[in-house]
Amino acid sequence: MNDTTADTAPQAAIVIERTYRAEVAELWALWTTRSGFESWWGPEGFRVEVHALDAREGGELAYDMIADAPEMVAAMKQMGQPISQGVRGHYTGLAPGQRLTLIQRIDFVPGSAPYDSKIEVEFRALGDQAHMVVTVHPHLDPLWTGRAVQGFQSQLTKLDARFGGAAPDPVRS
Amino acid sequence: MHADPFETLADPTRRRIVEALRAGEQPVGEVVRHAGIHQSGVSRHLRILQEAGFVSVRPDGQRRLYALRAEPFRELEAWLADYRRLWDARLDRFGAALEDRRKDAGDKEPGP
Numbered sequence: 049m050n051d052t053t054a055d056t057a058p059q060a061a062i063v064i065e066r067t068y069r070a071e072v073a074e075l076w077a078l079w080t081t082r083s084g085f086e087s088w089w090g091p092e093g094f095r096v097e098v099h100a101l102d103a104r105e106g107g108e109l110a111y112d113m114i115a116d117a118p119e120m121v122a123a124m125k126q127m128g129q130p131i132s133q134g135v136r137g138h139y140t141g142l143a144p145g146q147r148l149t150l151i152q153r154i155d156f157v158p159g160s161a162p163y164d165s166k167i168e169v170e171f172r173a174l175g176d177q178a179h180m181v182v183t184v185h186p187h188l189d190p191l192w193t194g195r196a197v198q199g200f201q202s203q204l205t206k207l208d209a210r211f212g213g214a215a216p217d218p219v220r221s
Numbered sequence: 222m223h224a225d226p227f228e229t230l231a232d233p234t235r236r237r238i239v240e241a242l243r244a245g246e247q248p249v250g251e252v253v254r255h256a257g258i259h260q261s262g263v264s265r266h267l268r269i270l271q272e273a274g275f276v277s278v279r280p281d282g283q284r285r286l287y288a289l290r291a292e293p294f295r296e297l298e299a300w301l302a303d304y305r306r307l308w309d310a311r312l313d314r315f316g317a318a319l320e321d322r323r324k325d326a327g328d329k330e331p332g333p
Binding site for chain 2: 062064066068070074075078087088090091092
């Protein structure tokens with residue numbers, strides 16, 4: 049009935065814009081260096097261990113995503129999922145300090161055919177601040193995301209409290 | 222099992238049909254007129270939209286009337302909102318990581 053595939057179907061995009069009191073080079077480093085990437089990447093309740101990160105055109109990214117919050121470990125076990133999952137991807141569309149695209153192969157979602165997840169990031173200096181636009185192309189796999197989102201709720205509530213419920217930057221989708 | 226809603230709506234013809242149906246319940250002829258697509262194509266796409274739960278159909282004498290169903294759109298909206306929250310949280314951590322690194326760099330700077 050439908051000749052689109054999980055790999056090629058256009059998907060809705062979520063665009064998130066943030067402005068940080070920092071230099072663009074500092075933001076760039078969080079996306080393109082091992083220590084930078086490990087310091088923030090991954091869903092709440094997970095940490096990542098990077099095995100390969102080559103921020104050049106076509107350069108490899110490989111890491112383990114490891115559940116480390118007790119609630120998340122319990123949630124993964126309850127779902128019958130491993131607490132550690134290897135993820136592979138590559139960088140493309142790089143213009144240092146301006147933009148990058150991260151393609152990740154998502155081949156571990158139960159009930160969903162493997163697909164590529166694409167995240168596009170743009171950076172620009174804004175006075176003494178740095179502006180970042182992240183465009184995420186989510187893939188709707190109801191089984192996984194439904195449960196995952198449910199599992200994240202308690203973590204998110206804590207996070208909201210930590211950040212004082214500050215209003216997020218404008219977001220369009 | 223329903224098709225991936227994103228894939229269902231990824232088709233531009235189906236999006237035109239959905240746009241046309243926003244005007245309200247209507248027979249296939251009206252959908253054809255509003256969407257500007259040949260009837261055979263409209264029927265096929267209406268069936269796909271119906272199977273995916275986006276469109277309902279009911280008989281009205283000799284006609285069949287098509288209408289949008291709100292539920293899948295609400296589900297999509299809720300799903301996207303959840304996804305966005307996850308990314309908001311992730312970028313909060315990005316900001317916290319930036320601050321930590323700035324603090325570390327500041328600590329390492331030589332004093333006067």
